[in-house]
Amino acid sequence: MSCTCNHGENADKLVPVRAVVTEIRTETPDVKTFRVVGIDGSNCFDHMPGQCAMLTVPGVGEAMFSITSSPTETEYKDFSIKRCGLLTDYLHTMEPGQEIGIRGPFGKPFPVDTVFKGKDLIFIAGGIGLAPLHSVINYCRANRDNYGKIDILYGSRSADDLVDFDEIKNEWEKEDGINVYLTIDREQEGWDGHVGFVPSYLKEIGFKPDANRIAVLCGPPIMIKFVLQGLIEMGFDKTQVYTTLELKMKCGIGKCGRCNIGSKYVCKDGPVFRCDEIDELPDEY
Amino acid sequence: MQKTAGLIKKRVLELLADGTVTKVLGWKEGDFIYDVTPASFLSAQEADGLVYSSFCGANLSKYLISECKALTEGKILALLKPCDTYSFNQLLTEHRIDRDKVYVIGVGCKGMLDIEKIKAMGIKGITKVIDNGKELDIKTIYGSKTCKREDALLEKCLCCKSKNFKAFDEIIDPEPETKEEKADRFAKVSELEAMTAEERYAFWQEQLSKCIRCNACRNVCPACSCMKCVFDNPVSGVSSKANTDSFEEKMFHIIRAFHVAGRCTDCGECSRVCPQNIPLHLLNRKFIKDINELYGEYQAGEEVGSRAPLADFTFDDAEPSVVNERGNS
């Protein structure tokens, strides 16, 4: 029996379809961006910013990754993946042309076409946390008229660890109505930008807590904690802040029972949460 | 047992009150007499729920690994039955617990009961079991029943190792060593050895195929004290969660038994907790029997610091081909 890309309507959600990695970009020493297209050159499936997909390497395993590319990039899906476990180790050894399995999209996206519409947006990311925000940022850039001012605050350990650096420098920074603030944790030769952690840089910048503003966060838990604190101190309301969570996932459809926080499943009810929604969940993430 | 329980409680309260110990590891009463839970008690008030009955089969020594780590001041009191003290010693030998942090009260044991055995007699709806020494008075929702105490003993108690304590700070109500001839604990192993290979294969195939891989045997075992078990390690290549092929059952149980070979005190917890009643002790006892026959009598936990047979050798040990010369093929 041979396989086609699409198993048809009746295929189980747990069964991946074939896809091929067409391009691998090295972003930082431990992050690579993988471009994935369907086996017939199609885009596998449609998604919205913030959604995730399961990537399979048969025999190695399967894991959930946020889709880095914007839905407006209709030819492919990009995944920026940090090397940190069994599967990601394997992915990092791959060469372009390697086939993998993919299934998705999973989860609730950012409300880009509803809540975000007409708003000024602040994106705050740390390290690999830019991956899910990258999708939203480029979606907003592609539909520029729908959104107000865009501020992007992005920090990483060092200049070498800034993901998508070329795109940020050559495209985002040069676009009107987009302010990019970059920072790295420690002084480094050849870096003339800001030095310091994201939360402290946030305070220095001091965004105005306009009701028309939405902040979107993603990064390590400790950064989220202090950035959120900073935003609240500035006068932002938790309902204006969105973030995306990550826990161990297996099924992606809210059945395997491991990614729950209280009664909410990150794979199904998340990964995007408004910060006041998170407050209602028990502290177990 | 009632009397022993009273003495234990009294002594526990004294030791808590005078500050000798800050925590007590014992058994807590349940809903039906037989469903006793291992528990810790921090105060006289909490110790009210402390029980010692014929259903305190659970070996508490393994809890001492985490308790010793967590203990910051004072000592922890552990109630240990004679057979539990072997496990205690073995853990000391392996440096998993700190002797200075533990106050051991050896508690006399007449042999513990197995509720599963009572239920297997067809007695249903048991709400209470009164132990009269020779006979059990069993209250059920369908009326009263009786059975002989010796028919309801836990497997491990049928061939009790000893009534003597191998480690203790004090002893409460010890039992005299039984005078009558003890049952041979290797009887069933010998019986299996005498069977043909086909019969043995059939026996184990039937038993091991019941395994649901709940890991209770592993997790309860005082000798299974690895920080991360090989069966939980995704890079070990054997970390399957469920048995899909019958090979996986065998792999798990052979390796589980092998990893404790020479360190297993034969405390019988693995068989006691198995929800499917797989006679896991027969795997452990096979190793013990082989070790005794090939490398000399050895009882793990008999004394602290003894060298486990698999961490030892002599120049004239038997060759592996000895297997071909023994028993039935």
Place this chain on the structure above:
Amino acid sequence: MKKIEKAKLNDLLARLAEASTLYLPVRKGGKVNFAKWTKDEEYCADELKTVKSAKDVFFPQSENIVSFKRESSKITILPKELPTDRTVIFGVRACDAKSFDILDSVFMSEPADSFYTARRNSAVIITTACSTPEETCFCGVFGIDPANPGADIQTWFVGEELFWEALSEKGKALTEELSDMLSDADEKEVEDEKSRISEITKQLPLNGLSLENFGGDKTNELFDAAQWEKLSQSCIGCGTCTFVCPTCQCYDIRDYDTGNDIRRYRCWDSCMYSDFTMCAHGTNRPTQLQRFRQRFMHKLVYFPANNNGEFSCVGCGRCVSSCPISMNIAKVIKSFGGDNK
């Protein structure tokens, strides 16, 4: 109402096994579990509860959901065909029958699990009333009546006869198939049996548990409760309760490389295991307290929150009898003030 003599029950089972795959409680290696029935096997009608529940008929402990082949950079995906053969499960108790409804609301809610759904849709469930409920039973707490076990067909053993009542369309169709073996029966004897069972259930020691302190809206009150520490302190972190539980449905997905192909399995997992939520950056439930709490909060709070107040426990009492340290959901309910006695 129909009936058949107990002596002829084996003929009926044989007939069922001809046209479908028949599962019923069978003794193997000394323990009774649901298994495929063949003529040489004895139906253990007197066994109140199998060790494992009947859930693995629909949700097997390990199931190959897809296979792969890898050749250099190419992969082939070989989906599994869905099972469509008719299955009959005989001798299911009221608690297990109810557990299927709970599993349905997980596996058959969108997006439905096609493997479970296919098995479930092609199965006929025949329940048997519990003539001798035990002390570990507390199905009444969840509104389950062991005298009226429900499902497609319900049956009662009374004297030397088995009484048979078809409830669903599927059940009626199957009863029709077997009409030559079943004779018409009077309801009187069954009614007497029902009231006898009801009298017993009233006396069950755990049947008075109250769930008033649990429910979908209790997350915040219960999550940080002090009780969890004492309750979980001696939990050894095994999966016994999970695996014998009729409503536990958490699963893992694992690959196995056979050398010929790679098979992906969906297998039972337990939230009590330390590696359940372990991923590359660690786990969000590092202590046994958290894992223990997760299991009971899921059953008594999270599940009701997502399923209109329905609890994910049927009071079968398997955890009460199987737990190595005798800690169980009944004790958890009691410690939160659910002891109504």
Place this chain on the structure above:
Amino acid sequence: MQVSENTENKEFKPLIVAFCCNWCSYAGADLAGTSRLSYPAEVKIIRVPCSCRVNPMFILKAFEKGADGVIMCGCHPGDCHYSTGNYYARRRMTLLFSMLDYLGIDRARTRVEWVSAAEGQKFSLVMNDFAKTVTELGENIKLGDLRCKKQQD
């Protein structure tokens, strides 16, 4: 790892896994080769630093993946490169083989032989003899993982 290559219409050729210690037995196998002494092609050698490196799980893993017989070769007792490794291995394998026997697995499917670097001839003899024994026993169905059996396409 690819599994035993037998199909029904072909003559049964067992798959044999031989764990050989680096210092003696592997060199012995080498010598057998350079001396043009034959041993069955079905014997797959896995080189280990010392016979003591052989974890019981290795033996089981070999059976899992389709081995019909597993043999472990090390330095003669007393000659271990690490002085005592093979003594520990000897106890370990004795107990493991005894356990396999206890579970009803054919005892002749497992073997331990001490082969020194100079014993190319012994290596060849041992392997031929073991292969003969295992061939007589036939395919191992009791201890393998059936999923790993080669599919008959």
